[in-house]
Amino acid sequence: MDDxxxxxxxxxxxxxFPLLKAGLMFTVPLTIISFSLGMIVAFTAAIIRVLxxxxxxxxxxxxxxxxxxxxxxxxxxxxxxxxxSIGITLxxxxxxxxxxxxxxxxxxxxxxxxxxxxxxxxxxxAAHALGFSKLQTxxxxxxxxAIKVAIPPMANSFISLVKDTSLAAAVTFSExxxxxxxxxARTYEPLWLYMEAAFIxxxxxxxxxxxxxxxxxxxxxxxx
Amino acid sequence: xxxIENVYKSFDNLEVLKNIxxxxxxxxxxxxxxxxxxxxxxxxxxxxxxxxxxxxxVYINDELVDERNGNGDAHKFSPKRVSEICSxxxxxxxxxxxFPHMTVxxxxxxxxxxxxxLSKDEAAENALELLEKVGLxxxxxxxxxxxxxGQQQRVAIARALAMKPQIMLFDEPTSALDPxxxxxxxxxxxxxxDEGMTMLVVxxxxxxxxxxxxxxxxxxxxxxxxxxxxxxxxxxxxxxxTREFLSxxx
Numbered sequence: 001m002d003d004x005x006x007x008x009x010x011x012x013x014x015x016x017f018p019l020l021k022a023g024l025m026f027t028v029p030l031t032i033i034s035f036s037l038g039m040i041v042a043f044t045a046a047i048i049r050v051l052x053x054x055x056x057x058x059x060x061x062x063x064x065x066x067x068x069x070x071x072x073x074x075x076x077x078x079x080x081x082x083x084x085s086i087g088i089t090l091x092x093x094x095x096x097x098x099x100x101x102x103x104x105x106x107x108x109x110x111x112x113x114x115x116x117x118x119x120x121x122x123x124x125x126a127a128h129a130l131g132f133s134k135l136q137t138x139x140x141x142x143x144x145x146a147i148k149v150a151i152p153p154m155a156n157s158f159i160s161l162v163k164d165t166s167l168a169a170a171v172t173f174s175e176x177x178x179x180x181x182x183x184x185a186r187t188y189e190p191l192w193l194y195m196e197a198a199f200i201x202x203x204x205x206x207x208x209x210x211x212x213x214x215x216x217x218x219x220x221x222x223x224x
Numbered sequence: 225x226x227x228i229e230n231v232y233k234s235f236d237n238l239e240v241l242k243n244i245x246x247x248x249x250x251x252x253x254x255x256x257x258x259x260x261x262x263x264x265x266x267x268x269x270x271x272x273x274x275x276x277x278x279x280x281x282v283y284i285n286d287e288l289v290d291e292r293n294g295n296g297d298a299h300k301f302s303p304k305r306v307s308e309i310c311s312x313x314x315x316x317x318x319x320x321x322x323f324p325h326m327t328v329x330x331x332x333x334x335x336x337x338x339x340x341x342l343s344k345d346e347a348a349e350n351a352l353e354l355l356e357k358v359g360l361x362x363x364x365x366x367x368x369x370x371x372x373x374g375q376q377q378r379v380a381i382a383r384a385l386a387m388k389p390q391i392m393l394f395d396e397p398t399s400a401l402d403p404x405x406x407x408x409x410x411x412x413x414x415x416x417x418d419e420g421m422t423m424l425v426v427x428x429x430x431x432x433x434x435x436x437x438x439x440x441x442x443x444x445x446x447x448x449x450x451x452x453x454x455x456x457x458x459x460x461x462x463x464x465x466t467r468e469f470l471s472x473x474x
Contacts, residue, residue: 126321126380129272130335130387131310133303140338144325 008192015183015193022179023200030175031162034097038104038161039154045109050116051134060109067106073167075099080171092173099168100161107157115150116142148219155212159205166201176200225250225391225422226271231280233266240266242446244280248391253423255433255454258443259469264426267443268393271424272313273306284312284391307339314384318396320376322368328355328379329364336386347386354382358412374405378412385416392416394425430474434458442466 045060067075080095090098119142127137169178180197184190226248233241240263248254256264269275270290271282276298282290289309291299301309323331332351336342342350355361358378368376377397384392394413398406410432417423417436427433433440433454440457442450442465450463458474461467 120321122317122319122321123323125274126315126317126323128274129310129313129315129317130383131307131339132335133307136338140334141323145323148325 008189011183011187011189012192012196015180015187015196018183019176019179019197019200022174023176023204026173026175027162027165028204030093030096030100030165030168030173031158034100034165035104035158035161037097037101038108041101041105042108042112045105046112046116047138049109049113050138063102064106064109067102068110072099072103072164073170075102076167076171092168092171095171096165096168096173096175100165103164104157104161108154111153111157112146112150115146115153118149119145151216151219152212155208155215159208159212162204162208163201225252225285226424227281227283227286228267228270229281229283231267231270231282232278233263233270233275234278240446241270241277244448246441246448246451248422248424250390250422251420252438253417253421253425253436254439254441255437256424256426256441256443257428257430257433257469258441258449262443263446264443265395268315268395268424268426271393272310272315273301274315284309311339311387312390313393314381314387314389314391315393316377316380316384316395316397318399320368320373320380320400322376322380322383324368327365327367328360328371331368331379332383332386335383340387350386351382354385355379357385357415358382359408372405373401374408377401377409381409381412381416391422391424394423394427396426396428398427398429428473430458430470442469444469 045064048056048060076095076099079090079099080092083090116138123141123145124137127141132140165175166177168175169181172178174182177197180193184193187193226246228244228246231241231244232239242263244263244267246254246267256267258264266275270277271284273290277290277292279292281288288299290301323334326334329348329351332354333344333347336347336350337344340347352361352364355364358381360375360378360382363371363375363379368379371379381392381397397413398409401409406429410429413423413425413432414436425432425437435454437454439451440454441448442452442457442461442463444465450457450461450466452462456462457466458470461470
């Protein structure tokens, strides 16, 4: 082994735990928090759309239009670098959570809306005929069935989000990728360090893929 | 018990109900027959707000359940009132519409728990009684997908009865069933009729209409053509269109 290889291996070993730590301490929590909040937004928005609640329905459509039609990175820049000029200064973590929550909420609302619409109309009619209100119908009859349909696409967007959190590096949030950039700046080994960062993302996502298939099997078992 | 006065209903420009007048007395079984697209199902669905009428009036127990005058706005009902109206009417659908994510027992219990707010024990007791009545006690922990069509429809009847409705509406309850399963659903319906349940039944089962109905309504093209006793309608219909329809299907 020549000196170069020895040096690279040394750097990779030294940086593995800082990267993994950044992943576990920042990337993973950021993903989980943003996804959970995003789901709340997504369900609320989807229900507003499905029940066709006046005015709110228009607001939701506008929100989804803006978020889906503009790049996430640009949104993060507007929040982090743009808002301070009108007196709103948010730190990197808050910026990232807001940005990712809005993104998950917008895409998720469309997924959940489609899942709700996939439940046969007869289910709404049967619940109506039994005296259920629309909200009760959603709660007891429609959503439990819609969630089953929504799980594969939602799991997909969760896995996507793990990787998208790397965008937070651009607003100085020291998650996995940001730490990789910092180490690269010191060591001048971009190829190996970014490969190492990619490998850690791959590990996280592989674990999630396994969890996803287990979740799907479990949901398939209950009921039909 | 049910009073339908001058009811019209159109979808866009298509008139599906024209000048419908019909009264159903307590304990009566009324069967509605007629070709597909004649408005039978729409009429049934107008009673519990699954469809809103375009004009006319509908009463249940002398209480208004829907009203509209020509181009005027539909009468506004609070969600609570709509729920009350629906609780008085049990409805059985052609496609059963059981909740697939719940067991048979949960299907039957759900509305009495969440709409009538019965305790779990009361609702369960009530549900078991009804499942016994439709002969499906042994299936109580199964999911609907595991049952035959006839069994699913019997569960659907039990589910509707769980709200203790005063009137049962049947919308072609046996049309989606294999022929050999039709009788088990009709048997349950017959026993309900024998107990004095008020029933309005849209059906293609002429045998059932002949045997169980007190009166038969023949509808065609959105209109009630003839209301008659089953004996008269099947052996001596007073209207040419009724005669034609029956000669085609019998």
